[in-house]
Amino acid sequence: MKATRSLIGLAAVLALFGAACGDDDKDSSGTTAVETTVPGDETTVPETTPETTPANPYEGELVGTFAVDAGDCTGAAPAGSYFQMVMPGGTAEAGPFIANADSACTDTNYSLLEAGTDGGLVIGGDQAAPDPAFDATGNGLADKIIAPVTFFGVAFAAATDPAEAAPMVMAADGVLSGDLSAFTAYYGTGVFNQGAPKPDGSGDGPTGTIDLETGHFTLTWTSLIVGGSFDGFTGVWHLEGTFTPQA
Amino acid sequence: MSVRVQRWAAVATLVVGTGLAIAPLAFQMFERAPLGGDMIDDFQPYMTRLKIDTFRGYMADIDAAVTEAADLKDATVEQGDVTAADYDTSYVSITKLVADWNTIDADMGDLLDRMDNNMGNYRAVAALPSFDLFPWFFVMPGVIVAGLSIAVLVRGRKGAHPRGLLLVLAAMGLGIVAAPAIFQMFTRAPKGGEMIDSFRPMMTRQRVQNVQGYFVTLGGGEGQLRVGAGQAFVDGGGDLADFPALATFSAEWPTIVGEFNPMIATMSDNVDNFQAVDAMPSFPLFPWFFVIPGVLVAGLAGAAARRPSPPTSPSEAHPS
Structure with missing residues (x-):
């Protein structure tokens, strides 16, 4: 009798578990349909996906290159x-x-x-620092995102740390947010996380805007340096340029 | 030796052993000692004659450059294109470097002196057993002493004379006494204490921030000398060959940044570690934390291990 009850209970648990898995499968298949939707290819798209497919390439999770416009100080304010x-x-x-x-x-x-x-920050790309990350005098060598910048006579470089979360930028109605916690600066033989938010989740993420027609963007974040020789200093990053979705 | 004295001795050694075993908890050694080990490891690259001399060499070169920076100002003003006041306004970072240099030199020199003067002490501390093991040097003998003491009490209750156990307990006590001598704690631990005392003024958040600020001043000054003031002097018809120390400073500066950067990082990252070590009992006391309990255990157990004397009272003849 006791064994029968146990079998019934087990069967009930398995049935519930199966039902739960079935729901998850439906959800994930829906997600896949959205991600693989090709704009304009209506004949191959399931009926359920058109309303969730981003109509604008500058909306939703942005995968591609945030091409960096060079800084310019000729005007009253830096551009x-x-x-x-x-x-x-x-x-x-x-x-x-x-x-x-x-x-x-x-x-x-x-x-x-x-x-x-690489033209700028590539979401979905490999932009890790080279090994070694410095030359003999401590100049940073990473040069995919930005060209190394001379600062106090020594070049600092930027890269993304593969050990941290992959960079991600979201756009909603022209407003950018995201996770750049892997963003890292290399300077004078020191490695400084310059992510936003920080890898431990503290601090704010990047903010910015994107033009829904041209893809022109601004992306700004601050990142407190924790530990090391610049402990307590804060980096302010302002990237501006044009976003190009991944082909 | 009466059964009562044996029992009393065993209870006393039990207390001593338990005290030894829990001492690391009381002093938070499990958390603090490994942090001390981290600090010792982190400072290892900087506690060498070569490194200290290299840093002193950089400081001497900067000192010469700062002297020439003041001369460069005078020479530039003599060219007639700018006044001294204009020069100071145009090159605020150079002005700040020249104004602050004596403070920077004295403070950085003090840091290097403290590291230099403690190289022997550092080596003595680094030669001690791993800091991670420190708590266990108390826990292990403490547990053994307490266990043997309990065994003595149990056997005594059964009416047998635990002479063998007491002799083992006495030997354990002698081992605890000998441990500091084996690890040369009597000479090394006081040196660790000296190093802690000497490093205390430099291992503070404020001092680290001061040093960070010095490098902002140095970097700003070097940059303006190289990019601004030097070029202006040349444009005015001057020859920078007359200021060789400035050229040396600029040529060395990236290397200086690369070498001082990790040292400042080491200081910054070890402020908390240092404070953890500083919060532990004074280093020179450490050998006595072994000797005193060891002597007590050896003495008590040794005395109780003497051949039992005939019972002098009914209660001793029939212990409950």
Whole structure:
């Protein structure tokens, strides 16, 4: 009698488990349909997917290249992409910043950025630092996202750390958000996480905008350096350019 | 030796052994000692004569460059294109470097002196058994002493004289006494104490932030000398060959950054580790944490191990 009850109970549990798995399968198949939908190819798309397919390539999870426009200081305010370093206790809005004598700007608080060999930040790409990450004098060598920038006579470089979450950027009605926790700077033989949010989830993620017609974007984030020789300093990153979806 | 004295001795050694075993918990050694080990490991690359001399060499080169930076200002002003006040306004980072250099030099020199003066102490501490094992040096003998003491009590209750166990307990006590001598703790631990005392003023968050700030000043000054003031002097008809220390400073600067960067990182990342070690009992006391309990255990067990004397009272003849 006891064995019979146990068998019935087991059968009930298995039935519930099977039903739960069945639901998950439906959900995941729906997700796959959305991700593999080809715009304009209506004949091959399941009937359930059109309303969830992003109609605009600059909406939803953006996979592709955030091409970096070079920074420019000819105007009253810096344009394009740039970097600032906030002193401990300061703020991204008011500083105080470290003045970089190697900056091309009159206001040396800004260090201008230029596109690297990949053209910019590639979501879905491999942009890890090379090994070794530094030359003999401590200049950073990573050059895929941005070209190394001379800062205090030593070049800093940026890459994504494969050990952290893969970079991800979302767009909703022209507003960008995401996870750039893997973003890392290399300077003077030191490695500094410059992610947003930080790998432990603290801090804010990147913010920005994207033009729904042209793909022109701005992406800004701040990242507190925790530990190491720049403990307590904060990096301010501003990337600007044009997003191109992955083909 | 009466049964009562044996029992009393065993209870006393049980207390001593238990005290030894739980001492690491009381002093949070399981958390703090490994942090001390991390600090010792992290400082290893910098506690060498070669590294300290290299750093001192950089400081001397910067000192010469700062002297020339002041001369460069005078020479530039003599060219007649700028006033001294204009120069200071145009090159605020150079002005700050020249103004702050004596403070920077003194403070950085003090750091290097402390590291230099403690190289022997550092080697002595590094030669001690792994910090990770420290708590177990208390726990293991403490547990053994407590276990033997319990065995003595149990056997005594059964009416047998636990002479053998007591002799083992006494030997254990002598081993605990000998341990500090074996590990040369009497000479090494005080050196560790000296190092902790000497490092205390430099292993603070404020001091680390000061050093970070010095490098902002140095980097800013170097950059303006190289990019701005030097070029302006040349544009005014001057020859930078007259300022060789400035060229040396700029040529060395990337290397200086690359070498000081990890040292500052080591200081910064070990402030908490240092404070954990500093919160442990004073290093010179460590040998006595073994000697005193060891002597107690050996003495008590040795005395109780003496041949039993005839019972002097009915209660001793028939222990409950």
